[in-house]
Amino acid sequence: MTKETTRERIITVADNLFYEQGFDHTSFADIAGEISISRGNFYHHFKTKDQILEAVIELRLKNTLAMIKEWEAASPCAKERIKSYITILDRNKDKIAKHGCPVGTLTSELAKLSHDAQGLANKIFSLFDEWLQIQFRDIGLHDEAALLSQHVLARSQGIATLYNTFQSDTFLKKEISLLLEWLEETCSTTTANH
């Protein structure tokens, strides 16, 4: 484990602050304050704030990919892998209660800002989407894979948004189990089709 470079530290802290406070509302001073660096020093590593955003999204893409690979390593069963995705809602519940879903809230914010990096941020969504599609196809649901994947994404997003608003644990628990039930049903329908 080599020492983190200043550039990496900036990205890590920016990643958290963008999630906690939003991109637009996070200033250089905020980031500089957290890592005890002068504001001027920023521009040695990044020319603009947008470049920091890009680097943060790249990091998120990398981390997302790593998480997906972990799920794949943890289980060879596609259904189990999809479960891993669904249950992040429970594993990350504290952060979601405070700041919502990191993917959904960023894309929503950038959409409103008409920001150039919007397309890049959407790629995080696409990464989950394409991976979920592969899992559904693996289960045998070839034609419906795209719509099933987006169904899971949409359900998770909605659960995250409502949990962020009301922070009801009964709601969260119930919705996760409903989504897992849906998964079981969807899979069993297919095995019947075999």
Added chain:
Amino acid sequence: MTKETTRERIITVADNLFYEQGFDHTSFADIAGEISISRGNFYHHFKTKDQILEAVIELRLKNTLAMIKEWEAASPCAKERIKSYITILDRNKDKIAKHGCPVGTLTSELAKLSHDAQGLANKIFSLFDEWLQIQFRDIGLHDEAALLSQHVLARSQGIATLYNTFQSDTFLKKEISLLLEWLEETCSTTTANH
């Protein structure tokens, strides 16, 4: 139809801009520009920007209530009324594609800003929530009303977020019909319980 006062014009324009660009990212200059008023003149009507936000949320609460009353007037059947809620996703699809759900994106933004008006904004959600609960109880689903209502809210939110990101019409159409199917099933389950 009396002439709109300047105060009302400010609120109306702010309502749109907060939706389109976000609250934090909308400046007095933006609002002033749209209605051809000087920035200084603002402070005759509102002491702070936060007060404009409050007025905007109050307006949204009023408009939401009016919409709900329309749905009630349009049909005495609770199931049909819930359908009216679900199908706003289709009726407002163009705006959702561009700016997301006005309720969900505002609450998410204010949550990140730790803004005082967060509680007030959540009331718009609560308004829908309580109304949907009444409809489900009317159908006979007394005990489950709260969770069913939040289920509908979460599903709609998720659909809005994903449509905002990917703008897939096949997705939107499919998800709306799935949610309507779910509604039919949920209602028919109950009549069986009677």
Added chain:
DNA sequence: GTCTATACCTGGATAGAC
């Protein structure tokens, strides 16, 4: 690579004339 100093702009907010 890191710092200080500083330029420049935007945004919210105020004072006071009309």
Added chain:
DNA sequence: GTCTATCCAGGTATAGAC
């Protein structure tokens, strides 16, 4: 009730010393 002029804080970005 509306305007202009202005203040001040905070934001991004640059220059240049160390």
